[in-house]
Amino acid sequence: MARAGKFYLGLTTAVIFILLEIAAISLLDRSSTLQNIWINRISHNVMAFNWGSMTKVRNYFGLKEQNEILAGKNFELFKELQHYKELEKAVQAMAKLDSAKLPSRFNYIPAEVTAMGTNSRHNYIILDKGSEHGVKPQSAIITPNGVVGMIYAVDKRYSYGLSLLNDKVSVSARIGREGLVAPLSWDGRGSDHAILKDIPLHLTVGQGDTVRTSGISAVYPPDIPIGVTTGSRLIDGAVNVVDVKLFVDFASLRYVIIAENPDRQIIEQMEE
Amino acid sequence: MKNYRYILLYLLMVIVQILLGNFFPLSRWVLISLLPALLLALPLDTRAILSMLLAFALGFAVDFFSNGMLGLTSLALVPAGLVRGPVIRMVFGDELSSRGDKLSLQRLGAPKMTLALILLCSLFFLVYIWADSAGTVVFWQGALRFALSVLVSVPVCVFVMRLLRP
Numbered sequence: 001m002a003r004a005g006k007f008y009l010g011l012t013t014a015v016i017f018i019l020l021e022i023a024a025i026s027l028l029d030r031s032s033t034l035q036n037i038w039i040n041r042i043s044h045n046v047m048a049f050n051w052g053s054m055t056k057v058r059n060y061f062g063l064k065e066q067n068e069i070l071a072g073k074n075f076e077l078f079k080e081l082q083h084y085k086e087l088e089k090a091v092q093a094m095a096k097l098d099s100a101k102l103p104s105r106f107n108y109i110p111a112e113v114t115a116m117g118t119n120s121r122h123n124y125i126i127l128d129k130g131s132e133h134g135v136k137p138q139s140a141i142i143t144p145n146g147v148v149g150m151i152y153a154v155d156k157r158y159s160y161g162l163s164l165l166n167d168k169v170s171v172s173a174r175i176g177r178e179g180l181v182a183p184l185s186w187d188g189r190g191s192d193h194a195i196l197k198d199i200p201l202h203l204t205v206g207q208g209d210t211v212r213t214s215g216i217s218a219v220y221p222p223d224i225p226i227g228v229t230t231g232s233r234l235i236d237g238a239v240n241v242v243d244v245k246l247f248v249d250f251a252s253l254r255y256v257i258i259a260e261n262p263d264r265q266i267i268e269q270m271e272e
Numbered sequence: 273m274k275n276y277r278y279i280l281l282y283l284l285m286v287i288v289q290i291l292l293g294n295f296f297p298l299s300r301w302v303l304i305s306l307l308p309a310l311l312l313a314l315p316l317d318t319r320a321i322l323s324m325l326l327a328f329a330l331g332f333a334v335d336f337f338s339n340g341m342l343g344l345t346s347l348a349l350v351p352a353g354l355v356r357g358p359v360i361r362m363v364f365g366d367e368l369s370s371r372g373d374k375l376s377l378q379r380l381g382a383p384k385m386t387l388a389l390i391l392l393c394s395l396f397f398l399v400y401i402w403a404d405s406a407g408t409v410v411f412w413q414g415a416l417r418f419a420l421s422v423l424v425s426v427p428v429c430v431f432v433m434r435l436l437r438p
Contacts, residue, residue, distance in 0.1 A: 013320045013354070020328045020350045027332075027343025028403065035341060038406035 093255040106140075106221045109133055109258040114158060118250050121188050123163040125149050129258060130157040139260040140220045146247035147171055147226050148256050150219060159258070165191055165250060173226055174214040175205060175242070181214045184226060184244060191250045194227065199240040205232045211244050218264040281436055285310055286333060293338035303400070303421040307334065307349055308392035309429035311356055313436040316368065316375060320357050327353030341404075348400035352392045363388040377434045389429045390422065397421045 029039045093110055111127040129135050131154045141148040141161050149163040162169045165186050173184035173196060180203060182196040199205065209229045215222025227244040235241055261267075289306045296304075307330055314323055331346030360368065360375070363384050368375075377385050401418050409417075 013324075016321050017324055017350065017354050020324055021347060024328065024331070024343040024347035024350060027335075028341055028347060029343075031342040031344075032406075034406045034408065035344075035403065038403075038408075041407070 089255060106259045106261050109135060111256050111258050113253055113256060118165055118191050121167050123165040125161045125163045127159045130155045130159050132156050135159045135258050136260050138219055138264060139258050141256050142224050142259055143248060143256055147224055148248055171220055172214040172217045173211050175209050175211055192246050194244045194246055196242040196244060199242055201240050205229055205242045207231055218261050218267040221259050285432055289334050290337045293340055301417050301420050302424050304428055305425050306429060306432050308352055308389060308396050309432040311352055312388060312392060313433060320354055323356050324350050324353040344403055347403055348396050351399055352396045359388050359391050385433055386430055389426050393422050393425050
């Protein structure tokens with residue numbers, strides 16, 4: 001209560017002070033030309049400052065509408081830009097496909113990744129090309145930089161594949177161009193690592209050797225780079241495994257190539 | 273009886289201020305004003321509102337009866353009236369008003385009284401000279417006029433405080 005009383009007393013004092021000063025200025029304004037000019041100049045400056053501030057505030061709030069229009073235009077431009085970027089990447093992917101000199105016995109279909117999982121042991125990949133584009137199950141999913149996975153099931157417009165980051169997928173791989181052939185699979189330790197298994201104990205594998213698809217498969221075209229060896233280790237004293245750092249960056253994967261072997265069924269029948 | 277003496281002396285000092293303004297202009301560089309002392313000499317329990325109203329009235333009277341610009345002294349004296357209370361508390365302490373004591377030069381001592389008057393005179397002359405020059409004089413001229421006015425007026429005000437005992 002006392003505090004409120006003090007507050008009101010202070011407020012009254014301030015108001016009376018301002019009123020008395022205004023009264024004194026008014027008197028002074030009327031009593032001298034020099035002071036009149038001076039006071040007018042000060043009041044004009046104060047008014048100009050106030051108007052300037054008010055205009056700034058008004059413009060600031062008026063900018064909201066302009067901002068919304070600009071944001072809309074910005075979004076339209078962004079969409080347009082994305083469209084052109086995608087077109088450019090697709091053209092580049094096609095150009096790479098042409099220049100990759102992939103084995104001609106395979107049919108190649110460029111595709112875009114629609115969805116992909118990388119967080120479980122059974123990771124999948126969904127592509128935007130299906131049976132109406134000529135995609136068949138058991139086709140390889142590759143990029144010019146490496147193996148991505150394998151088509152598992154095909155819809156009319158989409159296809160479902162098993163990613164290389166799936167412990168059910170195994171790729172026949174070769175160390176170097178003429179080296180040892182061994183199955184490569186994902187060990188689940190990271191999205192950029194795989195292992196080559198069943199390496200004989202007496203063989204030593206150096207670091208930095210490129211691992212490619214062996215071609216001893218009806219699914220994967222030969223000599224597609226997969227990764228590079230980073231070392232070997234003995235498991236349970238019986239098996240030697242080689243660690244491979246994969247070339248494909250699954251986190252940024254967007255465009256792939258589906259490689260379909262038209263003779264796959266014949267080869268499989270002969271194998272049976 | 274004592275109050276009558278105080279009121280008469282107070283009015284006399286107002287007349288002296290008017291006469292000083294009319295007949296004894298020392299120089300354009302020096303202003304003499306007793307008004308800060310007249311404000312300080314008000315009874316201790318005078319509230320800020322009353323002291324501001326009195327300051328306005330005093331300024332108006334002095335300007336009206338002398339050749340000054342009407343409103344100029346009021347403009348400068350009202351702020352002094354506003355800060356009178358805080359200046360007294362700052363210089364003399366809070367106990368002075370709680371004891372119901374009086375502002376007496378003899379009891380409180382000349383140094384403290386001089387300090388209080390310097391503060392009030394400074395504020396008064398700052399506003400007065402600023403408004404009087406109306407932006408037509410350069411800074412150092414205004415500063416010199418301010419310094420000289422404070423230097424001359426403070427001793428005069430101390431003398432007035434010695435005479436006035438509410």
